[in-house]
Structures are given as structure tokens and as C-alpha cells.
Amino acid sequence: EIVLTQSPVTLSLSPGERATLSCRASQSVSSNLAWYQQKPGQAPRLLIYDASTRATGIPARFSGSGSGTEFTLIISSLEPEDFAVYYCQQRTNWPPDYTFGQGTKLEIK
Amino acid sequence: QAQLVESGGGVVQPGRSLRLSCAASGFSFSLYAMHWVRQAPGKGLEWVAFISYDGSNKQYADSMKGRFSISRDNSKKTLFLHMSSLKPEDTALYYCARMERRAFDIWGRGTMVTVSS
Numbered sequence: 001e002i003v004l005t006q007s008p009v010t011l012s013l014s015p016g017e018r019a020t021l022s023c024r025a026s027q028s029v030s031s032n033l034a035w036y037q038q039k040p041g042q043a044p045r046l047l048i049y050d051a052s053t054r055a056t057g058i059p060a061r062f063s064g065s066g067s068g069t070e071f072t073l074i075i076s077s078l079e080p081e082d083f084a085v086y087y088c089q090q091r092t093n094w095p096p097d098y099t100f101g102q103g104t105k106l107e108i109k
Numbered sequence: 110q111a112q113l114v115e116s117g118g119g120v121v122q123p124g125r126s127l128r129l130s131c132a133a134s135g136f137s138f139s140l141y142a143m144h145w146v147r148q149a150p151g152k153g154l155e156w157v158a159f160i161s162y163d164g165s166n167k168q169y170a171d172s173m174k175g176r177f178s179i180s181r182d183n184s185k186k187t188l189f190l191h192m193s194s195l196k197p198e199d200t201a202l203y204y205c206a207r208m209e210r211r212a213f214d215i216w217g218r219g220t221m222v223t224v225s226s
Contacts, residue, residue, distance in 0.1 A: 001171070034212035036154075043204055043219060044146075044154065049212035056214075087154055091211050096168035098144065098156040098213075 002026050004088055004101035012109040019075040021104045023088035028068045032091040035064055035073045038103075039084045047086075048073065075106075083108050111136040111215045113205050118220030121195055129220055131188040131205030136215075139163070139183035142208040145190045147201035148219070157203070158190065195224045 003026040013019055023033065031051040036044040046055040048064035051071060061076040075082055088101040117129040131143070145157040158179040159168045167179050178191040188205050200223050206213035 032211060036213075038154075043216035044213070045216075046212050046214045049210050049214075053210075055212070089154075089156075089212070096159060097170075098159065100146075100154040100156065103153045 002029060002090055002092060002097060002099055004090055004099055006086075006088060006101035006104045008104060009102075010105045010107060012107050013078055014109045015078050015080055017078050019073075019078055019082070019106055021073040021075075021086055021106070023066075023071040023073070023101050025069045025071075025090055029090040029092065031067045033064075033066070033071050034089045034091070035062075036087045036089065037082075037084045038087065044087065078106075080108075082106065111207070113207065113215055113217035115203060115205055115217045115220035118203065118222045120223045120225060122226050123196060123224055125195055126191065126193040127195060127222060129190040129192070129203055129205075129222070131190075131217055133186045133188070133207075136207070138181075138186040143179075143181065143188045144206045144208055144213060145177075145179060145188075146204045146206055146213070146216075147199075148204070149198075149201045152201075155201075159208075160188070192222070195222075197224050200224050 005024045007022045033051045035048040038044045052064045063074045065072050085103045085105050087103050112134045114132045121127050160179045176194045180189045202219040204219045205217045207215040
């Protein structure tokens, strides 16, 4: 079973600052990694898939990078609406597994 | 506009069963693989189960194997999750999600399941 570890657990920043979120896999997942944003009381929203491809309608300030076991989500300049919890997720074909990381809470400083 | 709406949640006693439904609209449901994901109160996301576009392939998270069963009715554009032998630790908000390009691109708003005596 692949374990995803996200860091930091909580990130306190101000609007306009750059946010860097990390996700580490216990073994290689190639580029099979996605990032989601979840706001309180809402369903998760897909931001990035295949490690670096922005989903439809996602602003360019969100970017993803990495492969293998180390991945990064960068928000270049934080907007007030970006403060939320962010999850990474890996996809393994066999055995089929779609594990999520434990999440990083991005809060306003 | 693609949309998923879950239903069927509620309060159920430990050991009992419950069936969740997820109604799809605004897209060709029969062309997409689907998933169930759950979120315990105040906790993170946990993948539950997967079903291929035609229902021929089904997979489950280890902790749900043998107790949960995923199915679909493409003629009714509906996804199901049958849960049996429910435990208090199954208490969660259950989401259905569409899989597109190897990620979950459309999510419902969830249906709450509470397992309690």
C-alpha cells in the first residue's frame, strides 16, 4: 500500500504570498498524482492531474510539479479564496488504489 | 452541466445495511468510470470503491472489502453503494465522483451516513 505524506500539515500565509505544498509517496507513483482543494462544507475540487496538468477552469497561479515520489503544488500569489485544505491523491493500476494524503490546511496569517 | 447528486444516507444501527445512490446528469454517464469517496467528520478523504464504465470491473479499499458493494445502472444514470455490517467507524460523508483523465473531476455534495445505536 502506497502512503502519501503531505507537508506541512498547516501553512500560514498572507494574501499575495507564494504557497508551496509538498506530497511525498512511499514508493514511486510515476506521474499518477492529482491535487484537490476543499473548502469548508464543500466537495473537493480537482486542481491538477497527471502531476502537472491544470484541470479545466483552474487559474494559472496553481501549478504542479514532480514525479516518482516527490511532488509539489505551488500557488504563485495567494488570493483570499485560496485558503482551504489541499489533498494530493495517487492512482495505482494494480492493485487498484486511489490513496489520498492527509491534507495541508492553508490558513490566513 | 455535469452534476452528481447523492442520496440514501441517514442514521443506522451497527451491523445493519444501507444503500446509497448517486444520480448523474449533464454528461454521458455510461462512458465514465465512477468512484465512492468518504470523509469522516473533521477528517481527510478516503477512497472507498471504483467501478468501470460498464460495471465489469470493481475494486475496493481493503477496509471495505467484503462489506461494501458498488454497482451501477447505466440506463438510469445511477451509481450505487451497498454497505453491510456497518460499524461506527463507517460514519462519514459519502461522495460519488466521476473519473476523467485519471483523476476525480466531478463530485457530488455528499450524503451523510451515521452509524450509531
